[in-house]
Amino acid sequence: MTNSLQNLAEKFSNLSELRASSIERLQKVKGTNETQFDLSKTAPSIDRTLADVDARVIAICEIAPKSGDEENSDSLLIPNAYVNRIIKPLDQLTVQYQSIADNLSNIDSNGGPGTLNPEDLTFQSANGQINLQLGPIFQNIWNHSEAVLAALYPLMNLLRGEGRPDFAAALDAFSTAMEQVHAQRSTLQDVAKSAQADRKKIGDFQAQSGPLKDEIERLKTESEKDRKTLKEYATEGTQAITSIRTTNEQAEQLKTAVDNYQASFDSFQKQLEAREKIIQTGKKEQDELIANLKEIESDTKRLTKQAEAMLTGATVAGLAGSFGELRDKTSSELIGARWIFYFAIFLLFLSVIPLVAYVVPGVASLLGFDPAAASNLPKESGVLEFFGQVVVRALLLLPAAWFAKFAATRHAVLFRLKEHYAYKYSVAASVEGFKQQAEPFKDEIAAATFFELTFNPADRMEAKAHEERHPNPAMEWVMKKFGATYDGK
Numbered sequence: 480m481t482n483s484l485q486n487l488a489e490k491f492s493n494l495s496e497l498r499a500s501s502i503e504r505l506q507k508v509k510g511t512n513e514t515q516f517d518l519s520k521t522a523p524s525i526d527r528t529l530a531d532v533d534a535r536v537i538a539i540c541e542i543a544p545k546s547g548d549e550e551n552s553d554s555l556l557i558p559n560a561y562v563n564r565i566i567k568p569l570d571q572l573t574v575q576y577q578s579i580a581d582n583l584s585n586i587d588s589n590g591g592p593g594t595l596n597p598e599d600l601t602f603q604s605a606n607g608q609i610n611l612q613l614g615p616i617f618q619n620i621w622n623h624s625e626a627v628l629a630a631l632y633p634l635m636n637l638l639r640g641e642g643r644p645d646f647a648a649a650l651d652a653f654s655t656a657m658e659q660v661h662a663q664r665s666t667l668q669d670v671a672k673s674a675q676a677d678r679k680k681i682g683d684f685q686a687q688s689g690p691l692k693d694e695i696e697r698l699k700t701e702s703e704k705d706r707k708t709l710k711e712y713a714t715e716g717t718q719a720i721t722s723i724r725t726t727n728e729q730a731e732q733l734k735t736a737v738d739n740y741q742a743s744f745d746s747f748q749k750q751l752e753a754r755e756k757i758i759q760t761g762k763k764e765q766d767e768l769i770a771n772l773k774e775i776e777s778d779t780k781r782l783t784k785q786a787e788a789m790l791t792g793a794t795v796a797g798l799a800g801s802f803g804e805l806r807d808k809t810s811s812e813l814i815g816a817r818w819i820f821y822f823a824i825f826l827l828f829l830s831v832i833p834l835v836a837y838v839v840p841g842v843a844s845l846l847g848f849d850p851a852a853a854s855n856l857p858k859e860s861g862v863l864e865f866f867g868q869v870v871v872r873a874l875l876l877l878p879a880a881w882f883a884k885f886a887a888t889r890h891a892v893l894f895r896l897k898e899h900y901a902y903k904y905s906v907a908a909s910v911e912g913f914k915q916q917a918e919p920f921k922d923e924i925a926a927a928t929f930f931e932l933t934f935n936p937a938d939r940m941e942a943k944a945h946e947e948r949h950p951n952p953a954m955e956w957v958m959k960k961f962g963a964t965y966d967g968k
Contacts, residue, residue: 483562491543494573501579510595522617532617561634568626575620582611806900816890823883830879
């Protein structure tokens with residue numbers, strides 16, 4: 480039991496030392512905005528100031544068992560359970576003060592003090608990694624001190640049979656004194672800051688007075704070296720008077736000469752003033768002329784840019800409008816050519832009916848025509864007569880075929896012309912936008928646009944038609960006779 484009481488006394492002693500060092504460091508810390516913690520602030524959730532909580536822990540340490548208490552009491556009659564009930568909350572209370580010290584040390588090692596907010600009792604390191612929150616810590620200190628007191632009073636009754644002393648009034652007085660001490664400490668800190676500033680000013684004045692003192696000593700030494708006797712001063716005075724008289728005579732002579740030249744100087748001065756006025760007038764007119772020339776130059780550049788822009792816009796607008804009109808006109812003609820092509824196909828279909836009716840058996844009967852019953856046809860015909868009838872009916876297809884070929888060719892040509900004019904219209908309408916988006920390449924864009932817009936679509940279509948050939952010479956000869964190309968145009 481003696482060892483248990485001794486261990487308990489050492490724990491209370493360690494708590495007292497740790498509390499003193501932690502609270503002292505807490506009162507000295509300052510944030511980047513020169514703010515400090517105010518222990519008169521109320522801790523959250525317990526309606527007690529930080530000074531009251533700290534004063535309570537001080538009082539607990541004062542009434543706690545000391546190292547010599549086991550000698551004044553019968554430790555054999557003290558149950559171990561009484562001592563053990565104090566150990567756990569006492570260790571937890573010590574941990575809270577240790578957390579304050581550890582957080583302050585971590586703040587120093589993580590960039591130093593940062594933002595300190597005395598209202599919500601928070602302190603952050605400069606790099607933002609460590610954040611000390613005093614509210615929850617002091618709330619835990621209050622709760623653990625409750626547990627320590629609840630376990631300590633029964634033990635104190637056994638150690639001190641005369642009863643538990645009344646510490647309530649002393650504790651309230653101590654809390655009030657602690658708040659006054661904190662207020663006076665803040666005032667003393669302000670006075671210390673002012674004293675430090677005054678001390679710095681005094682040091683600056685002392686530093687400035689040192690060179691002045693040295694300069695005074697130097698001037699004093701030089702004055703002692705340059706001191707002369709009255710006789711030397713009298714001799715020098717006589718010589719100076721003689722020199723002054725001689726100088727006065729020379730000055731009179733110089734004054735006479737200067738008066739003689741004064742008239743010439745006045746005349747020359749008037750000429751200089753007249754020339755100065757002429758120069759100023761000419762300079763003013765020159766400045767006005769330069770300003771007018773600059774204004775004219777600015778107007779000329781502006782008009783030139785406007786003219787170039789108008790010329791470019793007119794050229795582009797004219798080309799785009801012309802190609803747009805040709806495209807629309809070609810589209811209208813393309814619609815008419817399409818209907819003509821449909822009509823030619825219909826005529827070709829009608830021209831094919833007699834040949835199909837004669838060549839294909841049964842088709843004539845479906846059409847309501849019997850070639851065998853026709854009066855103008857022989858009842859019995861040979862092979863030559865049959866082929867002759869086929870050739871005659873095939874010749875009936877030539878007009879419709881030529882008409883269909885012409886309609887197809889015209890439709891294809893108009894379709895290509897429409898594509899060419901639509902392409903040229905899009906190029907002409909968008910060239911100015913391309914030149915503005917790619918300013919460094921506007922000349923190359925203009926040249927490429929010029930070559931794209933100046934070619935004749937008919938030349939390209941004719942060149943392509945001349946290059947088309949049928950791989951069979953016989954079919955090539957027949958198609959030439961019909962006036963068609965390899966692709967049937």
